[in-house]
Structures are given as structure tokens and as C-alpha cells.
Amino acid sequence: MALLEARHLHKRFGDRVVLEDITLAIDEHVLTGIMGPNGAGKTTCFNVITGRYKPDRGDILLDGQSIAGLAPHEIARRGVSRSFQAISVFDEYTALENVLLAVPDTRARGSWLLHDPSRDEVIHDKAAAVLGRVGLSGREGTAASALSYGERRALEIGIALAAEPRVLFLDEPTAGLAGDAIGQLTTLIQRLREFTTIVLIEHNMHFLFSLADQVSVIHWGQVVARGTPAELQQDKWVRASNLGRFA
Numbered sequence: 001m002a003l004l005e006a007r008h009l010h011k012r013f014g015d016r017v018v019l020e021d022i023t024l025a026i027d028e029h030v031l032t033g034i035m036g037p038n039g040a041g042k043t044t045c046f047n048v049i050t051g052r053y054k055p056d057r058g059d060i061l062l063d064g065q066s067i068a069g070l071a072p073h074e075i076a077r078r079g080v081s082r083s084f085q086a087i088s089v090f091d092e093y094t095a096l097e098n099v100l101l102a103v104p105d106t107r108a109r110g111s112w113l114l115h116d117p118s119r120d121e122v123i124h125d126k127a128a129a130v131l132g133r134v135g136l137s138g139r140e141g142t143a144a145s146a147l148s149y150g151e152r153r154a155l156e157i158g159i160a161l162a163a164e165p166r167v168l169f170l171d172e173p174t175a176g177l178a179g180d181a182i183g184q185l186t187t188l189i190q191r192l193r194e195f196t197t198i199v200l201i202e203h204n205m206h207f208l209f210s211l212a213d214q215v216s217v218i219h220w221g222q223v224v225a226r227g228t229p230a231e232l233q234q235d236k237w238v239r240a241s242n243l244g245r246f247a
Contacts, residue, residue, distance in 0.1 A: 001064060003028040003197055004049075004080070004167050009058035011041075011048055018044045020221035022058070026167060031189075032199045033212030033229075041221040042201045043085065046169050050082050051075040062167075081165035083156050085172045091145035095136055095155050098144055099127040102162035127162065134158040134188060150181035154188060167197045174204045182207060209233075 002025035011019040018041045026032050036042050047053045049060055051072035060068040067075050089098050103126050131140055134154040139147065144155060153173060160168055173189075174182050182204070189211055192198060202208040208215065209229035217225040217232065225235050 002026055002061075003063065005059075005061045006045070006049055007059045007061070009045065009048055009060070010056045011044055011053060012056055018221055019048065019055075022218070022221065022223060024216055024223065026197060026199055027214075028166075028197050029193075030197065030213045031193050031211055032197075033208045033215040034199065034201045034218060035203070035205065035208060035215055036218040040218045042218050043171055045218065046082060046171055046199075046201060050080055050169060076163055076165070079164075079166035080169070081160040081163045081167070082169035083160050083171055083173060085175055087149075087152050087156050089144045089152060089155055089159065092143065094141050094143055095131060095147065095151075095158075096124075096127055096140035098155060099130050099158050099162045100124070102159045103127055103130075104164060130158045130162045131155075133161060133191070135184065148181075149176055150184060153177065153181075153185065157188070157192075161192070161196070165196060167199065168192070169199045169201075171201045172203065173200070174202060174207050186210065 004026040006022055006024040009019050009022040010017075022041070022045055024032075024045075034042050034045070044053065048055050051067075051070055051074070054069045058068070059066055062078055062080065067078060067080070090101070093101070100123060103123055128140060131137060134157055136151060136154055136158065139151065144152060147155060153176075157170065157173070170189075173185055177185060186207060189198065189200075200208060200212065212229060215226065215229055215232055216223050225232060227235065
């Protein structure tokens with residue numbers, strides 16, 4: 001049984017159908033990629049699975065249990081975390097403080113104003129370890145606003161990791177990155193896949209195909225092709241579409 005399954009998801013906004021019939025199976029310890037043209041429904045699919053939107057039809061199963069329609073924090077508590085296309089961090093807080101706020105032990109003890117988690121050595125060490133995983137050791141006391149763009153992207157991934165997810169959804173992580181920064185992100189994701197299941201939306205096909213074990217192609221709100229990167233390179237629909245020039 002797949003770790004996470006989306007079954008026949010449908011979502012519309014007014015008269016516009018964004019997801020027509022999406023079915024995905026995410027296997028544990030497999031890096032799954034999702035590709036498709038702009039407006040195909042990729043991010044909406046992420047938003048439905050992670051609870052930002054409720055599906056109009058269909059179901060989402062985590063370990064065989066339905067999580068469809070649950071609030072985002074409830075889904076996160078069950079082990080599903082994500083990043084966003086637009087980097088979402090607290091600029092006025094340090095890198096360490098950003099991660100501290102996402103550590104489950106911090107959330108369990110109440111709000112930031114009522115309890116300063118930096119005074120708890122165990123929580124502090126957990127947050128520092130997360131920063132080490134994403135390559136930000138030594139930047140603990142740096143304000144998020146002072147980090148480079150690539151470091152801010154790594155910090156956002158660190159915030160998602162701090163929730164100790166079983167499934168990590170990354171939405172266009174290379175957006176705004178170039179050159180060495182993409183290489184560093186590739187190395188980071190290769191490390192992360194060793195201990196968490198990753199689902200990746202990406203327009204950079206070279207980046208995606210170099211990492212993914214399985215890729216699903218979404219177009220017109222449906223999965224129109226799926227397979228390994230090598231199989232998709234030979235897929236007639238992919239080769240005939242604009243995506244073919246990337247594949």
C-alpha cells in the first residue's frame with residue numbers, strides 16, 4: 001500500500017475546473033516528481049492534498065486513513081509538510097528562531113510570547129540540527145532577511161523539516177535560483193531523501209529528472225502520463241508537447 005494516495009480528486013473554482021480527476025500514489029522512500037505546463041493544476045493539487053483547499057470530490061489517504069478535508073495543521077500533525085513557490089519565512093526572526101517555531105515541542109508548549117523555546121536546550125538542539133541538515137550551520141543567529149535567496153529557500157525547507165514529516169512536498173524549489181544555488185539544492189534534496197519521502201513540483205526538467213524516481217505529468221487537471229524519467233523521455237505525448245523540449 002502506498003504511503004499517501006490521492007484518489008479521483010476534483011476541484012473547481014466557480015465555473016473553472018482546475019482538477020478534473022487526479023489520482024496519485026506516493027510510495028515511501030521514493031522521490032516523486034510532478035511536472036506540467038503553467039495552469040495545469042499542479043499547485044492546486046498540492047493545496048488540496050495538504051489541506052489548504054477541500055476537494056469537491058475524491059479522497060486522500062495517508063497510511064490508509066482519509067485526511068481529505070482536514071485543516072492544514074491537522075494534516076501536518078499527521079506527518080505531511082510542505083514548502084511554497086513564494087518563500088514564506090519570518091524575516092524579523094533569526095534562522096534558528098524560524099525553525100524553533102516549527103518544532104513540535106515548541107507548538108505543544110504554547111505561543112512564542114508565553115514560552116521562549118530558545119531557553120530549552122533539547123528544543124534548541126533539535127532546531128540547530130535541522131539547520132545543519134539544510135546547510136545553514138553557523139547561520140543560526142542571522143536574521144532571515146539577511147540570508148541570501150538560496151539560503152532563504154534552504155531555511156524554508158528546514159522549517160518544513162522541523163515538523164518531522166513523513167512526506168515533504170516541495171513546490172518549485174528552484175524558482176529564483178540559478179547556477180551554484182541549484183547545485184546546492186540538488187545536493188540538499190539528495191541528502192533529505194535518505195530519511196523522508198519527497199514529492200516535488202518543478203519546471204526545471206533537468207533538475208527534476210536528475211532526482212526523481214517516478215514522475216507524473218499533469219495537464220488539463222488530469223494525470224496524462226507517469227513513469228520513470230527515462231520512460232517519460234520516450235512517451236509520445238510528452239515528446240509531442242511543449243514539455244518534450246525539456247524531457
